Amino acid sequence: MYLDWTYIVLVLPAVIFSLWASSRVNGVFAKYQNTPIASGLTGAEAAERMLRQAGVYGVRFERVNGRLTDHYDPRTNTIRLSDGVYGSSSAVAVGIACHEAGHALQYARNYLPVKIRMAIIPITQLGSSLAVPLILMGLIFSAASNVFVVVAYVGVGCFALSTVFQLVTLPVEFNASRRALAAIHDSGMLRPEEEGEAKEILSAAAMTYVAALAVSLTQLLRFMTLVDRRRRR
Numbered sequence: 342m343y344l345d346w347t348y349i350v351l352v353l354p355a356v357i358f359s360l361w362a363s364s365r366v367n368g369v370f371a372k373y374q375n376t377p378i379a380s381g382l383t384g385a386e387a388a389e390r391m392l393r394q395a396g397v398y399g400v401r402f403e404r405v406n407g408r409l410t411d412h413y414d415p416r417t418n419t420i421r422l423s424d425g426v427y428g429s430s431s432a433v434a435v436g437i438a439c440h441e442a443g444h445a446l447q448y449a450r451n452y453l454p455v456k457i458r459m460a461i462i463p464i465t466q467l468g469s470s471l472a473v474p475l476i477l478m479g480l481i482f483s484a485a486s487n488v489f490v491v492v493a494y495v496g497v498g499c500f501a502l503s504t505v506f507q508l509v510t511l512p513v514e515f516n517a518s519r520r521a522l523a524a525i526h527d528s529g530m531l532r533p534e535e536e537g538e539a540k541e542i543l544s545a546a547a548m549t550y551v552a553a554l555a556v557s558l559t560q561l562l563r564f565m566t567l568v569d570r571r572r573r574r
Contacts, residue, residue, distance in 0.1 A: 347563045355559040359552035366545045370409060373433045373538045374425055382530055384426040384438030391442045391524040397449045400442075404428070411437050413444035415459065420445060432531055436539030439525055440546070443517030454512045461506060468502035475499060476564055483571050493568040497561070504561050507554040514550045518543040 382390070385402050392400055401419040404427040405411075411422050420441045426434040447455040479493020522540055525531050531539060 347566050351559040351563045351566070352556065355552065355555040359549070359556050362545070362548040362552040366409065366542070366549060369542045369545045370425070370433050373542070374429060374431050376432065376538070377430050378432050378435065378535050379532055380530055381430050382435060383428050383430050384422055384434035385428065387435040387525070387530050388420060388422070388438035388442035390528065390530065391439050391521070392445060394524065394528060395446055395449075397446060400445045402427075409437070411441050413441045413448075415444075415448050418445070418448075432535040432538035433542040435525065435530060435535075436521060436542050437546075439521035439539075440517050440543055442524075443520035444513075446520055447513065447517060452513075452516065454509060454516070458506065458509045458513055461502070461509065465502045465506040468499035472496050472500035472503070472564075476568065480567065480571055487572075490568065490572045493571065497564045497568055500561055500564055504554070504557040507550070507557045511550055511554060515547060518547060 385404075389400075389402065392398070399418060401417065403419055403421045405421045405423055407423050408425060409423055411420075411426050413420050420438070422438055422441065426437050444455070446452075473496065475496025476493050477496075479489045479491070479496060482489040483493065521543065522536070525536060525539060
C-alpha cells in the first residue's frame, strides 16, 4: 500500500519496535555466545536431556545453517538447531535449544494453543495470500461500484486471519520458554548466573513475537482505516 499518514502513525512505530526486538536478540546472543558454561553441555545435549527427563523420546536433532535459525518441525518431529546453538556450550545456546525442546513437549503433551495454531495454519496461509490483492482491487475499483468496497472488506478479513495466528503464537512461544527455564533450573544444567543469561535471551526472543503481533495489528487497523475512508467517499 502507498505511504500515507496511516502507515506513519499506525504501522511505522510497530515496525521500529520489531527492528529493535530483533536487534536485541542478536545483541544478547552475541554478548554471551562465547561464554562457556560450567557443565560443558552443548545446546543439543541440553535439549536432549530435557526431553529425556520429561519421558519424551524419538525426537530427532539436526544441525542447520544460518544464525538463530533454530526451530521445531512437528511434521517430522525434528528439532533443528543452528550452528551457533547445536554444538555450543553457552547459556544462550542451552536456552534456545531447550526452548525448541519445549515445543516438542507441547506436541507430546497435546498443549491446546499449539493444536489451535496448527489447525488454523492452512486457512491463515490462504488468507494471507488473498488479503492484499483483494484490498487493492477493492480500493482501486470502488469508485466504479460499491461491490468492490465489499471485496476490500473481505480482504481485510483475510488479513485478520494472520493477526489471529500471531495472537495464538504468543502463548505457544511463552509456554515453550517457561518449560525450558523450568527444566534448566530443575535439572541443574546451568548455574544461577548462567540461568540469568538463558532467561535474557529467551525474554529478548519473546519480544520479537510481541512485535510481530504489534505489526500485524497496526497493519490491520491501517487497512480498515483505508477501506472505511474509501467507503465514505
